[in-house]
Amino acid sequence: MTEQTGIAIVGCGYIADSYRHCLKLHESDLRLVGLFDRDAVRLRAHAEYWGGRVYSSIDDMLADDAAQIIINLTDPENHAEVTRAALLAGKHVYSEKPVAMTRAEAIALRDLAAEKGLRLAAAPCNILGESAQTLWKAVRSGAIGAPRLVYAELDDGMIHRTNYREWKNRSGKAWPARGEFETGCTFEHAGYVLTVLCAMFGPVRRVTAFSALLVANKMTDPPLPNPAPDFSVGLIEFDGGIVARVTNSIVAPYNHRLQVIGDEGRLEIREAWDYACPVKWRGVSQNRLARFLERRVQGIGSGKTVPMVRQPAMRPGRGEPTMDFARGIVELARAARDNRPSRLDGDFAVHIAEVTEMLQHPDRYERPGLVQSSFAPLAPMDWAQ
Known part of the structure; x- marks a missing residue:
């Protein structure tokens, strides 16, 4: 029987419900010992x-010997402080993204x-x-x-024009709009x-980025004192x-399409947030007819479906999340x-945090920014070799 790892969750906000929903898939690996x-x-x-x-109290949680890994689901601006406290208490940490809000903070934690x-590991x-x-x-x-x-788009539509005030998770927590916008x-x-x-593809070497606050008034009450950029685009080498x-926005219409383009064709995913999303292959259009069809048929559905390496455990059609949020915790526990x-170790978390900061705040770095x-190279999952 697999040895269970004791985990404790700090931060019971909106995202915590998604983690709790996924923990049931990993009861042989993880045992929840407490919440704060x-x-x-x-x-x-x-x-x-x-x-x-x-x-x-958080001190009570950190003093519990049964809590081997602390799952840090606090607000992003509190990630570094809480993770530091957990590490000083002798706990492994799995943090929600980003591991820290600056490169310097991320390096200090690692x-x-x-x-x-x-x-130390971090989502996503x-x-x-x-x-x-x-x-x-x-x-x-x-x-x-x-x-x-x-080409990677992570555009979420104009969130501030939606009915987000009615969005609540299962335990009744409202979507944290102000925090998300800031x-x-x-x-x-x-x-x-x-x-x-x-x-x-390995580590990013250079980033050339631009970001902007396109819609300062997000219709919050009271108005946001420090709204963050709601659009960024970066060229990553x-x-x-x-x-x-890579494009991020909460202004452009919803689009989470990822395309990897090569000499012999391209691979496409329509939804980066769905573990079960089909991967489609389309060849290079080399003749007049193929180019004509390519201009007329832009949809991802016209490609050939790549066989999935295995069937996902998530069943979003039955109200489950489209992503298994707990899989990173299991990876850390098993490692x-x-x-x-760990495939999501501290070096990897620092790298993702640094590149993300360069995309959102290019003004803090030279252009193009050297990462x-x-x-170290990541290994594929054993079941996907």
Whole structure:
């Protein structure tokens, strides 16, 4: 029988419900030992809906020997402080994205974890999902020849014009609009494609980015004092001349399409947030008829479906999330148990945080910005070899 790793969750806000929903898929690996949130009402509502022991304080949680990994689901601006406290208490940490809001903070946390002999990892973990692993395997197998170019969109539509005030999770927590608008869509979303691209192509070498606040008035009451950029676009350069254009916005219509373009065709995913999303292959249009059809038929559905490496466990049609948020925690727990590197280790988390900061705040870096951090090559999942 697999040894269970004890985990404790700090932060019972909107995203915590998604994690709790996915924990049931990993009961052989993970055992939830407790919960804490500084908001007593939010903590009680979460515990009443999902169950779980409630800690009286964060110190109480950090003093619990049964809690081997702390799951940091606090607000992004609190990630660094809470993670630091957990590391100082001798706990491994899995943090929601970003691991920190600046490169310097991320490096300090990684170095502290190494100094203490602890593990640090961070979301997102969608590179561990079936759709991303299928895409990666197709690239490795040469399905499109040499990869050259990536187009990645993470546009979410005009969120501030939607009925987001009515969005609530199962335990009754409202979607944290003010925090999302002040953290910024790039910090919130870029990691979903950066993790996949970095796994496939290695560390980012240079970033040329632009960001802007296009709609300052997000119709909040009271108005936001420090709204973040709601649009960013970056050109990301990898070794071998591979270039990716990554766009994030909460202004343009919803589009989460990812295209990897090579000499012999392209691979496409319509939804980067769905572990079960089909991967489509389309060849290069080399004659007049093929080019005519390409101009007329732009839809991803016209391509050939790449066989999925395995069937995902998630069943979103039955109300489940389209992503298994707990898979990154399992990866960290198994890596610590087996004394092997984690696929989402501290170096990888630092790298994703640095590139994300360069996309959202290009003014903090030279242009084009040389990326300082790096990481060891990631291994595909065993079931996707």
